[in-house]
Amino acid sequence: xxxxxxxxxxxxxxxxxxxxxxxxxxxxxxxxxxxxxxxxxxxxxxxxxxxxxxxxxxxxxxxxxxxxxxxxxxxxxxxxxxxxxxxxxxxxxxxxxxxxxxxxxxxxxxxxxxxxxxxxxxxxxxxxxxxxxxxxxxxxxxxxxxxxxxxxxxxxx
Numbered sequence: 001x002x003x004x005x006x007x008x009x010x011x012x013x014x015x016x017x018x019x020x021x022x023x024x025x026x027x028x029x030x031x032x033x034x035x036x037x038x039x040x041x042x043x044x045x046x047x048x049x050x051x052x053x054x055x056x057x058x059x060x061x062x063x064x065x066x067x068x069x070x071x072x073x074x075x076x077x078x079x080x081x082x083x084x085x086x087x088x089x090x091x092x093x094x095x096x097x098x099x100x101x102x103x104x105x106x107x108x109x110x111x112x113x114x115x116x117x118x119x120x121x122x123x124x125x126x127x128x129x130x131x132x133x134x135x136x137x138x139x140x141x142x143x144x145x146x147x148x149x150x151x152x153x154x155x156x157x
Contacts, residue, residue, distance in 0.1 A: 010133040037145040051092035067096035078109040099127040117151040125151020
């Protein structure tokens, strides 16, 4: 008989205890997870990149177009602070694309990103990516990025 296991949700804080010291470096070192979910070819340009007196979590380049991509990430539910940082960093880095990565998007923040996309040029935009983690049995955790706002498709899950 074949043994079939179930996917078990894993708390993000059990995978990455600290956002700045664990999650951001992991995300920067593993751009393929975002790249695959977004359908982009992403290459790391820098981590904790200065924008005036502030620091953008991650700066990438979309290699097919050469466009800059700024990433603001968090392990918790979205908040105004991180959404504001994303906009500030995108402007300061002259990024074409801005990606907010979070465990859960408040409807108001999803709506704000959709609105920004509606007034943004066709070759630029804002993404919302919900990240979760799962495991099978006693396996290591696996990340599951889910694009919930996509300026290229107009997607709003």
